[in-house]
Amino acid sequence: MWITSAGPAAGQDAGLGADVFLRAVQPDEAAAARALDRIAADWNDGHVPMLLDLAGFVSPAVGGRILEFLEARTGERFGADMNRWRRWMWNRPYAAHPEYLELKSRLFSLIDPLMGEFLQPGPPPLIRLDEVQWGGVRVNGIPPLDHPAHVPASEAGYLGGGDVVFGVVVNGEARAYPKRILGWHEMALDEVGGVELTIIYCTLCGTVLPYESEVAGRTLRFGTSGLLYRSNKLFFDHNTASLWSTLTGSPVIGPLAGAEGVALRLRPSVTTTWREWVAVHPDTRVLSLDTGYSRDYAEGAAYRDYFATDALMFEVPETDDRLRNKDEVLVMRIAPASGGGPARPWAIAVDFLDRNRVYAFTAQGRSFLVVTTDGGANRVYETGAVVFEPSGDPETLVDGAGRLWRLEPEALAAVDDPAATLPRVTANRAFWFGWHAQFPETELIYE
Numbered sequence: 001m002w003i004t005s006a007g008p009a010a011g012q013d014a015g016l017g018a019d020v021f022l023r024a025v026q027p028d029e030a031a032a033a034r035a036l037d038r039i040a041a042d043w044n045d046g047h048v049p050m051l052l053d054l055a056g057f058v059s060p061a062v063g064g065r066i067l068e069f070l071e072a073r074t075g076e077r078f079g080a081d082m083n084r085w086r087r088w089m090w091n092r093p094y095a096a097h098p099e100y101l102e103l104k105s106r107l108f109s110l111i112d113p114l115m116g117e118f119l120q121p122g123p124p125p126l127i128r129l130d131e132v133q134w135g136g137v138r139v140n141g142i143p144p145l146d147h148p149a150h151v152p153a154s155e156a157g158y159l160g161g162g163d164v165v166f167g168v169v170v171n172g173e174a175r176a177y178p179k180r181i182l183g184w185h186e187m188a189l190d191e192v193g194g195v196e197l198t199i200i201y202c203t204l205c206g207t208v209l210p211y212e213s214e215v216a217g218r219t220l221r222f223g224t225s226g227l228l229y230r231s232n233k234l235f236f237d238h239n240t241a242s243l244w245s246t247l248t249g250s251p252v253i254g255p256l257a258g259a260e261g262v263a264l265r266l267r268p269s270v271t272t273t274w275r276e277w278v279a280v281h282p283d284t285r286v287l288s289l290d291t292g293y294s295r296d297y298a299e300g301a302a303y304r305d306y307f308a309t310d311a312l313m314f315e316v317p318e319t320d321d322r323l324r325n326k327d328e329v330l331v332m333r334i335a336p337a338s339g340g341g342p343a344r345p346w347a348i349a350v351d352f353l354d355r356n357r358v359y360a361f362t363a364q365g366r367s368f369l370v371v372t373t374d375g376g377a378n379r380v381y382e383t384g385a386v387v388f389e390p391s392g393d394p395e396t397l398v399d400g401a402g403r404l405w406r407l408e409p410e411a412l413a414a415v416d417d418p419a420a421t422l423p424r425v426t427a428n429r430a431f432w433f434g435w436h437a438q439f440p441e442t443e444l445i446y447e
Contacts, residue, residue: 016042018099018106021050025058025066032062036069043073046097048089049130056082057107083315086130090317094128104129111226114139117241118225118254126252127229127245133314135204135228139236142224144187149288150175153278156286161275163299165286166208167377168269169409170195174281176274177201181287182208183302184295187224187235188287189213197267198222202233202246203303204313205434206328208271211249211264230437231314247430247438268379268426271328276375280409316437323349323446325433330370330378331442332427337365345439349446350429353378358390358397361445368425371397371407380427381412 016038024035039047051070055063064080071077078084097103101119109116111134119129159165164179171193182188188199196213213219220237227234227243234243234252242254249264251257270277278284289297296302306313310325319325329347336343346363353359353372360369360383369383374394388405391398396415397405404415405422414420436442 018050018103021047021054021103022106024051024069025054025062027062032065040069040073044095045092046095046100048074048092050097050100050103052082052085052089052130053104053107057110086315087317090128090131094130096129100129101125104132108134108227112138115226118227118236118243120241120254122255123257123259126250126257129253131229131317132234132253133228135226135233135314137224137226139226140223141226142184142186143293144189144222144224145182145185145287145291146189147191148188148292149290150285151288153282153284153286156274156288158289158297159274159286160299161273163274164271165274165277166199166201166269166271167277167281167284168192168197168199168210168267169281170197170267174277174284176277176281176284176286177208178274178287178297180297180299180302181289181291181295184293184297185291186233187222189222198235198264200233200235200246202434203306204228204431205232205246205437206326206431207247207331207428207434208269209246209249209428210267210269212267213264215264216259216261228314230316231312231434232438245438247435266426266428268424269428270377270379271429272373272375272377276373276377312433316433318437318440319433320436320440320444322444323432326431327351328429329432329435329444330380330427331430331435332363332380332425333439334363334366345435345442347430347432347435347442347444349432349444350376350378352446358388360388363443369397369412370427378427378429379407379409380425381422382425383412383422386422 020035020038024032026032051066055066067080076088105116105119165176168175173193175192182201183203186201186203190197196219197210198213199210201208220239222235222237225234225236225243232246236243240255242251242256245252249266251262256262312325328350330350331347333343333345344364353370357372367383369381369388370378372378387400388397395407405412406415410424411421
């Protein structure tokens with residue numbers, strides 16, 4: 001999507017506003033040169049994001065002229081390598097130009113006018129605007145499933161036992177979302193157990209997050225913005241056109257950004273095989289192939305090339321080589337036992353959990369137990385002072401006093417007293433690079 005003309009004629013702008021930057025990429029080379037001279041005369045680091053964004057919206061020849069200007073002003077020699085320019089920019093202090101939001105809105109409106117509505121004046125954004133990128137599709141260009149048809153397990157003949165599903169249980173009702181379907185839609189608006197959910201599948205960062213759609217007493221309706229932040233999709237609510245973070249469930253840009261008490265409640269989910277999910281939840285329902293869309297819903301068809309390598313599709317500020325980019329991790333944000341202070345992010349390598357099927361750890365003064373099944377499902381329970389070890393029976397554990405506990409999907413229950421339970425806590429899967437990009441301070445357990 002290239003800009004072919006820009007803004008008012010030279011001389012109409014009295015300050016170094018967004019229009020000056022737009023004139024720097026117009027076809028008239030003499031007028032563009034005058035605009036660049038003005039930018040150089042008042043140069044500061046806040047100009048870098050403006051110019052890099054523009055360089056991505058113009059022809060290669062005009063973009064090359066902008067990048068040469070940036071090389072002259074910064075002393076960096078990245079040429080036409082936009083990924084190197086962005087990573088360098090993102091690792092420098094952020095000083096946004098006062099009209100950067102306006103410029104970004106105008107540029108994204110060229111892709112889809114609805115995108116421009118996400119970037120309107122309002123509360124200060126809670127994330128860096130220079131890290132908000134276009135993901136290559138228009139608003140809802142990857143169409144969400146809106147209360148899709150589902151069938152009982154006995155009618156899901158299209159699924160093989162080894163097919164990957166994302167499982168959710170709400171108020172005793174089980175629902176399975178096959179990866180082969182959800183991968184083409186990345187969002188499902190659904191009702192499970194009487195609760196309205198927005199299930200978000202960020203294929204780029206490898207995470208499925210079932211959020212309750214009600215927040216602060218109001219049920220919101222969500223969609224896919226087509227925009228990304230650190231290779232994590234930003235979704236939006238139709239009610240206010242605010243942009244929300246996938247991994248935090250909080251609004252980060254728009255009218256709701258920073259609003260007190262506005263955050264979506266996350267429900268637990270598991271990633272497992274269809275065979276295992278049905279064995280644990282024989283009464284489950286699962287998405288039907290009758291989605292209303294024509295897609296290749298074969299196992300592994302969605303994002304086949306992306307999942308086949310460790311390469312990223314979109315740059316992030318930094319990666320951490322303790323794990324490969326797309327190694328899966330079980331992730332949690334854990335609040336202190338005292339109830340005061342912020343939640344801290346934790347990640348445990350799924351490969352490590354496959355080798356340690358019953359794994360105990362402590363974080364923020366709290367004790368947890370992760371139990372991993374043969375089908376790869378990870379469930380986390382908060383155990384307090386109770387210490388467990390395997391009993392020899394895959395469906396039970398034994399505590400330090402010799403008491404048997406049954407592994408249930410939503411809790412650990414004492415065999416001799418089903419009323420004695422230890423709760424399951426919310427944990428979900430993600431690709432390591434995507435989680436680390438959002439939470440670089442994460443505590444990682446991997447060996």
